[in-house]
Structures are given as structure tokens and as C-alpha cells.
Amino acid sequence: MTEATRPTNGEIDAAADRLAQGGLSATEAEELWHHLEATVVLPMIQRLEEELDCDTLGAAAEAKLRGRLQRYRMAKGRFPRWLERTLVNLARDEKRKVRRRGSFGMDDPDQLADARGEEEPTPSLDEQLGRALTALRQALDELERRPRARQQKTDYHAMLLLELRLATAARLRGHRDALAAAGVTRPEVSAARLAWSEAEQAREIQPGWPKLQSVWEILAEELARTDDLLTDDDVVRLLAPLPGVAAPTAVAWRQWRTRATQAATEFLGDDRFERVVAGWL
Amino acid sequence: MTPRRERTEPRNDVSGSTLADWDRWCGVIVQRLQVPLHRLTGRERFELLACLGKLERTAPRHLSVEARALRTQLRDKLAQEAGDALADVLANNPLAAWARWTAQALNKPTTDQLREMLAALDDTEAAVAVVAGLKPRSICPDLDGLLSACRTWVERHGELFAPLRGEVERLCDSMPADLEEENYDLAVTLLKFEAILDPLPDERDTPVEPAPFTSAVLEALIRKPTAQ
Numbered sequence: 001m002t003e004a005t006r007p008t009n010g011e012i013d014a015a016a017d018r019l020a021q022g023g024l025s026a027t028e029a030e031e032l033w034h035h036l037e038a039t040v041v042l043p044m045i046q047r048l049e050e051e052l053d054c055d056t057l058g059a060a061a062e063a064k065l066r067g068r069l070q071r072y073r074m075a076k077g078r079f080p081r082w083l084e085r086t087l088v089n090l091a092r093d094e095k096r097k098v099r100r101r102g103s104f105g106m107d108d109p110d111q112l113a114d115a116r117g118e119e120e121p122t123p124s125l126d127e128q129l130g131r132a133l134t135a136l137r138q139a140l141d142e143l144e145r146r147p148r149a150r151q152q153k154t155d156y157h158a159m160l161l162l163e164l165r166l167a168t169a170a171r172l173r174g175h176r177d178a179l180a181a182a183g184v185t186r187p188e189v190s191a192a193r194l195a196w197s198e199a200e201q202a203r204e205i206q207p208g209w210p211k212l213q214s215v216w217e218i219l220a221e222e223l224a225r226t227d228d229l230l231t232d233d234d235v236v237r238l239l240a241p242l243p244g245v246a247a248p249t250a251v252a253w254r255q256w257r258t259r260a261t262q263a264a265t266e267f268l269g270d271d272r273f274e275r276v277v278a279g280w281l
Numbered sequence: 282m283t284p285r286r287e288r289t290e291p292r293n294d295v296s297g298s299t300l301a302d303w304d305r306w307c308g309v310i311v312q313r314l315q316v317p318l319h320r321l322t323g324r325e326r327f328e329l330l331a332c333l334g335k336l337e338r339t340a341p342r343h344l345s346v347e348a349r350a351l352r353t354q355l356r357d358k359l360a361q362e363a364g365d366a367l368a369d370v371l372a373n374n375p376l377a378a379w380a381r382w383t384a385q386a387l388n389k390p391t392t393d394q395l396r397e398m399l400a401a402l403d404d405t406e407a408a409v410a411v412v413a414g415l416k417p418r419s420i421c422p423d424l425d426g427l428l429s430a431c432r433t434w435v436e437r438h439g440e441l442f443a444p445l446r447g448e449v450e451r452l453c454d455s456m457p458a459d460l461e462e463e464n465y466d467l468a469v470t471l472l473k474f475e476a477i478l479d480p481l482p483d484e485r486d487t488p489v490e491p492a493p494f495t496s497a498v499l500e501a502l503i504r505k506p507t508a509q
Contacts (some may be wrong), residue, residue, distance in 0.1 A: 009417055051433040052481070077465025078413055084429060085461070085469050088436065095481045125501045172502075174493040182503045189502055 009078060012040055016082075017074035033066065040080055041065065044087060054091040061090055133193060135276045136164075139268055144200065146267055158203040158212045159260035160277075165190045165216060166230060167281045169223045176227050187220035194280075205256070208244040215239060232257075299400040300445070301452040303339070303348060306332035310351045314358065318366035326366060327373035327408055329355070334407025338467045340457040359415060367416045371424055374405040379431055392444040399445065399477075402431050403470060410466035435473040439480030449474045450496060 018024065019032045041061070049057045065086065072082050123131070143157055165187070172179065172186035179186055201213035209215070218238055222230060230238075232250040240247035248256070261281065265273040299305075309332045318326060336344065336352045344352070359367075382398040406428055412420055435442070442449070453474050461468040479492050494502065 009420070009422075047429075048433065051430075052436060071462070076463055077410075077468070078417060079465075080425065081413075081469040082465040084432075085465065085472060088432075088472050092475075092481060125497055126504060129498075129501045171492065171494045172499065175496070175499050178496065178499055179503075184503060193502055 009080070012036065013074045013079045016069065016072050016079040020070050020072040022070070036079075040083060044080070044083055048087055048091055052088075052091045052095070054094050056094045057087065057091045060094050061087060064090060132276075132279070136194075136280060139264075139272065139276045143264055143267055153206060154256050154259070155203050155205055156256070156260040156263045158200075158205045159256050160264055161194075161196060161200055161203070162205070162212065162216060162219075163257055163260060164277075164280050165194050166219065166223075166235075168194060169220075170229050173227050173229065185220075185224040187216075187223040190223075191216070191220065206246075210242050210244060215242070218242065299396060300403065300448050301455070303336075303344070306335055307348050307351055310336075310355050314351070314354060318358070318362045323370055323373040326370045328404070330359075330367075330370060330408035330411045331404035332407075333359070334409075334411045334467065334470075335403070337411070337464070338407065338457075338460065338470065339455050343455040359411070363415050367412055368419050371405075371408060371412060371420065374408065374424070375401040376405055376427060376431065379427070383434055386438065386441050390441070395442055395445055396448075399435070399442065399449075399473065402428070402435070402473060406470040407467070410464065410470065413466040414464075432469070432472050432476075436476040436481065439476035439478075442477040446477060449477050453478070454497075 015032055015036055019029060019036065022029075024032065045058050045061055049055055068086055072079060076082075140157075140161070143160070146157075168190040169186045172189060175186075179189065184192075196212070201211060203212045204210070205212065205215065219230065219235060222234070222238055232253045236247055236250050236253050239245050261273075261278075264277060268277065309328055313321060313325060313329050318329075321329070333352065333355050336348065341349060378401070379398070382394070382401075385394050386398060405424075409420055409424065409428065453471070456471070457463070460471070478495060
């Protein structure tokens with residue numbers, strides 16, 4: 001595109017606003033979108049893919065950007081800045097997906113908005129937390145009911161339950177004073193939010209191991225004592241003295257954890273696992 | 282008299298921090314409000330815009346009555362006098378030193394150096410956001426490009442700014458919840474703060490430590506009894 005035909009910022013904002021407001025014919029909308037794509041969207045995606053080292057951003061943006069564009073309003077600011085924020089948020093999602101690290105969607109307003117539809121108002125943090133916990137509980141209930149392969153020795157559902165509590169406790173580190181002021185410890189908060197049924201408490205990670213609840217109590221004691229992360233080595237060391245436990249190596253423990261999340265992903269599907277479970281891990 | 286923020290919000294009191302010094306911002310405005318814009322130096326006008334941008338980004342309940350009044354007066358003044366006075370004001374931004382700061386930041390920076398760098402970026406973004414609402418055509422594309430590059434740098438190096446997390450978290454707490462939906466030019470200023478509060482994982486680091494919950498999430502977790 002030549003200098004003479006390059007659109008001004010105002011023209012770009014106006015084009016995005018027209019597209020967002022709707023009411024255009026399909027052809028007009030397509031033309032307008034291609035115009036924006038060529039002048040603003042693709043150059044920004046390419047830059048961010050390169051600078052943020054996120055080569056999946058383009059694919060994620062293609063799937064989500066046009067839907068989100070409906071929220072743009074020219075009166076509220078410039079389109080390139082709206083786009084930058086949206087794309088950086090998408091890049092963050094992509095990077096976090098890779099490492100399965102998140103915060104159950106509570107700091108991702110776009111993701112939440114996608115899940116609840118365009119028109120609903122932004123829920124409070126407490127509401128978001130309640131919904132996230134409810135969705136997680138439903139998924140765990142479904143996972144618990146799935147048939148277990150006969151030859152499978154390790155109880156991957158028990159591993160997942162434990163992993164969720166350990167990950168939540170890990171994310172509560174650094175808040176020792178605030179927890180103390182509230183009169184709770186991080187394993188107590190973790191266990192209260194991710195409560196187990198009696199049947200879940202009674203599960204055994206391996207045949208002959210103590211019940212899951214007993215395993216948790218050993219680990220919880222250590223979590224309450226320190227403000228550190230529990231590594232796989234720590235967990236194995238702490239569990240070794242328990243009666244009936246043929247102490248696994250840290251490598252084996254890590255494999256059980258990995259297999260637990262893989263099994264849950266296979267059962268729930270990638271999307272649901274990412275949306276409902278992965279953020280807690 | 283310098284307007285003071287209400288003392289009923291002690292969590293947001295980060296006096297001494299250039300990142301979140303409402304008293305200083307109000308002081309700058311009080312000092313320059315009565316002076317015609319064209320009589321101020323370019324740097325003074327730039328600072329005035331930056332202060333207004335940062336006040337605009339503050340939820341009203343976090344501002345004193347005087348600060349809110351100053352904000353309105355300055356808005357009116359800019360709307361009336363802006364014109365040519367805004368044409369080149371953004372050229373007075375302090376980001377000429379950005380390349381030097383990034384080099385410093387990668388080599389055992391002091392907290393003050395990190396804060397200076399972040400405050401300079403924040404000031405420029407805030408000033409640009411104000412100009413975007415008044416005279417967007419006077420924003421040079423090169424400056425937009427520079428700001429995007431600065432933001433991306435912080436995005437990639439959020440972990441470096443860990444010593445400022447407390448200040449940044451308190452500053453973010455002072456902002457309205459709907460900022461993202463209401464003012465895109467101000468909302469984009471949040472990107473760097475989010476990158477600092479929850480840095481992106483680096484694939485080369487293993488194992489990844491899960492990022493700690495923010496204080497707000499922690500409080501919600503403590504409050505929330507169980508799944509609904």
C-alpha cells in the first residue's frame with residue numbers, strides 16, 4: 001500500500017467501529033475486515049508473534065478476534081490500542097496453555113466474557129470464583145464416575161485431586177501474613193475450596209497405600225510449616241515413611257502427575273480441560 | 282494546599298513512589314492550572330498531561346474531592362486551550378533513555394532504576410491517552426510504535442520488575458474495574474503492570490513455578506466457602 005492510500009488512525013478507528021456495530025451486508029463486512037486485517041491486524045500479529053515468541057498467536061487470533069471485535073467502540077479509544085491489548089491477552093493465553101499454568105480464568109476477562117456471552121455484565125471476583133469452583137467440581141464428579149481400566153494400578157483421579165490441592169497451596173505462597181491475619185493456613189484454604197467427598201478421601205493412589213486423606217494430611221503439615229513450593233522430591237521424601245508406601249522415585253511421581261492430567265484431558269476434551277481444570281494446576 | 286487522597290484507603294498509600302504518587306500529581310496540576318498552556322514549557326505541558334492521564338485512570342472513590350475537582354478543571358482547560366499547545370507536546374516524553382534503561386535493567390538494576398523506567402513509560406502512555414481523547418492526529422505513529430515496543434519489552438521481562446510488585450499491585454487496585462471497556466488508550470497502560478504481576482512463563486525454565494495468587498484472589502479464596 002502506498003503512502004497516499006495508507007489510512008489515517010481516524011479512518012481505521014471508524015472502519016473498526018462500523019464493523020463492530022454490524023448492520024453491514026456480508027460482502028461489505030468482509031471487505032472492511034480484509035482492509036483492517038491488511039493494514040493493522042496482521043502487521044501487529046506478526047510483530048507480537050516475533051517479539052513475544054508466540055507462534056500460535058495468529059491461529060488464536062483468527063479464531064477469536066472477529067467475535068471480540070463486536071465489543072470495539074470508537075468513542076472509547078483507538079482501534080490499534082484495543083487490538084494491542086486484545087492480542088497481548090491472547091498471546092498470554094497461548095503461552096500459559098503451553099505450560100498449563102493459570103488462575104482458573106479469574107484474571108482473564110476476555111475468556112470469561114467469551115464463556116458467558118457478550119451481553120452479561122462482568123461478574124465479581126467472588127462470583128467468578130464460585131463459578132470456577134462449581135465447574136471444577138462438576139468436572140471432577142464426572143471424572144470420578146468414569147470407569148477405571150482394570151490393569152491400571154495408579155489411581156490417576158486421586159493423583160489429580162491431590163495435584164489440584166498442591167497447586168492451589170503453591171499459589172498461596174508469599175501470603176503468609178495475610179493468611180495468618182485471617183487465621184488460616186494455605187493447606188486449609190486449599191482443602192476448603194477443593195473439598196473431597198468421603199469416597200474421594202478414601203481413594204488410594206496405589207493399592208495398599210494409606211487413604212488419600214492421610215496422604216494429604218502429611219503434605220498439608222509441611223505446607224503449613226513452610227512458605228515454599230513442594231517439589232516432587234519433597235513429596236516423595238515426605239510420603240516414604242507412610243505405612244504401605246513403596247516409595248516411588250521423584251521421576252515416577254512426576255509421571256503419575258503427568259498421566260493424571262493426560263487422563264483427565266482425554267476424558268474431558270482439550271477445551272474443557274483447559275477452561276475448567278488447567279487453570280488450577 | 283496540596284489536595285490529599287482520602288485516608289480511608291490505606292492500601293493505596295504508596296507515598297514516595299513515583300509510580301503512584303497522587304499527591305505529587307495533584308501538586309503539579311495546582312501549580313500549572315492557572316498558567317495558560319502556551320506559557321508552559323513543552324516538558325511542563327507533557328507532565329500536566331501525564332498527571333491528568335493517571336488521575337483519569339484512578340477510580341473516583343480513590344480520589345479526594347479536591348483531586349476530582351482538579352481533574353475536571355484540567356479537562357476543561359485542555360478542551361478549551363489545547364489546539365496548537367498539544368501539537369508537539371508528546372515529543373517531550375522521557376523515553377529517549379529507554380534503550381539505556383533496558384541495558385541497565387538486564388544487568389543488576391536497582392529498584393530505583395526499575396521504577397524510573399516504568400514511571401517514564403507510564404507517564405508517556407498516560408499523556409498519549411489524554412491526547413488521544415483530544416487530538417489523536419497529533420500522536421505520531423513512531424511514538425505509538427515506540428510505546429508498543431516498550432510494552433512488549435516489559436511483557437518479556439516482567440520478572441525483572443519483581444521488586445516493584447507491591448507498588449504495582451496497589452496502583453492497579455486504585456483503578457476502576459471497567460477501565461478496559463471504557464477507555465482503550467488508558468487500558469493499554471495496564472499491560473505492563475499485568476506483565477509484572479503475572480510474568481509470562483519462559484519455556485526454557487523448568488520446572489515452572491505457579492504464579493502466586495494476587496491479594497484480591499487470595500481474599501476471595503479465604504472468603505468463599507465452597508463451590509456454588
